[in-house]
Amino acid sequence: MRKLFILFIFTSLCLFGLHAQELTCNVSVNSDKIKSNNKQIATSLQKAIADFLNNRKWTDLQFKANEKIECSFLVTINTQTDEKTFTATLQVQARRPVYNSSYYTSLINFKDENFNFEYIEMSPLEYTDGSYSSNLTAVLAYYAYVIIGYDSDSFSKFGGTPYFEKAESIVNLAQGESDKGWKAFVDDRNRYALINNLLDENLRKFREFYYDYHRLGLDEMNSDVAKGSAKIASSIQYLREVNRARASCVALTSFLEAKRDEIVNVFSNAPATEKNDVYNLLMDIDPSQSAKYEPILKSNTN
DSSP states (O other): OHHHHHHHHHHHHHHHHHTBOSEEEEEEEEOTTSOOSOTHHHHHHHHHHHHHHHHSOOSSOOBOGGGOEEEEEEEEEEEESSSSEEEEEEEEEEEEEOTTSSOEEEEEEEEEEEEEEEOOTTOOOOOOTTOOOOHHHHHHHHHHHHHHHHHHHHHSTTTTHHHHHHHHHHHHHHTTSOOTTOOTTTOTTSHHHHHHHHHOGGGHHHHHHHHIIIIIIIHHHTTOHHHHHHHHHHHHHHHHHHHHHOTTOHHHHHHHHHHHHHHHHHTTTSOHHHHHHHHHHHHHHOGGGHHHHHHHHHSOOO
């Protein structure tokens, strides 16, 4: 009987591990800009957001505990108009490990400038797919799906589509609301613009590159540095095609903002011809940041 009990516990733990939530999210709420006698509300909000993101099962994917996507949400409260109404910015970051190494690469690093919401201290956050109950939970759910989509795209070509479509459905629901950050063609860096880029058939080359960069490039470099960097070098031309198709593509610009230093490191020991080709492509795509890419040419070659 004791052996059966131990087996039951072991099986239950294994099943729990396989069905663990997708995200392990570090949440920080900064309320230094507001003058309030009740600073406890920031602590309460921080816990509520962390519980909402970490304790919810967002997809049908099966994640082991050590496979959860590491991410962070930094909420900086700018104003508080009454006891429950706030305007803020939200910095969203996520990363994943590079195969067979201790190195982590950024999946997304995106700043949302239009994060307005209502929150009552100690209130749990409620969310139901297919409905828009509050801007706070809609924004958080949107970025949860975007993060899962990016992570899936980095392992499987276009693997993130179902999760980007979930984020798109939230955007569609928000079109009838007055909250900022959701509207079409109002801002080329808002939530609508980002998900529109990611699902635009004319910009599919960005997601092809995203997969090549992570799965066929970075993941390969641990066993064959030259092969991995060569794959990234040959795929960067996709970014030029995307840039020419949509010069204001926020998916592309936010990728480069997160990856410039990493790209320089990838090609630090590449052959001179590869360095020159990559540098010239980047100058065509991202010319205002030439100083960031110049170390590619200056670094040592094999």
